[in-house]
Amino acid sequence: QVQLVESGGGLVQPGGSLRLSCAASGFTFSMYAVRWYRRAPGKERELVARIWSGNDSASYSDSVKGRFTISRDNAKNTVYLQMTNLNPDDTAVYRCDVPMFPWVVTQGIQVTVSS
Helix, strand or coil, X not given: CCEEEEECCEEECCCCCEEEEEEEECCCHHHCCEEEEEECCCCXXXXXXXXXXXXXXXXXXXCXXXXXXXXXXXXXXXXXXXXXXXXXXXXXXXXXXXXXXXXXXXXXXXXXECC
């Protein structure tokens, strides 16, 4: 059974950092791309970052480029989203997903940036 579980969210002050984790199980993790999305209140869902399998190349939305870094540890079946220089616009529920398993729904993790 394919499972994805996010962790690492919370409350942080503007300018702070957080690292989100997406722990995977039930499939050969190293073979698949993984994405991080977010949805802020009253806004559409936004694809924040994506990391491919194989060469681990990554892409980012313009809104987070230069501040967020996506990475993966295939030995731990985990993808990370390192978020730095956070601002209130980054407040959202963040979710990870695997494009090849679109039916897998996660709980998401709340990130709140506030002073």
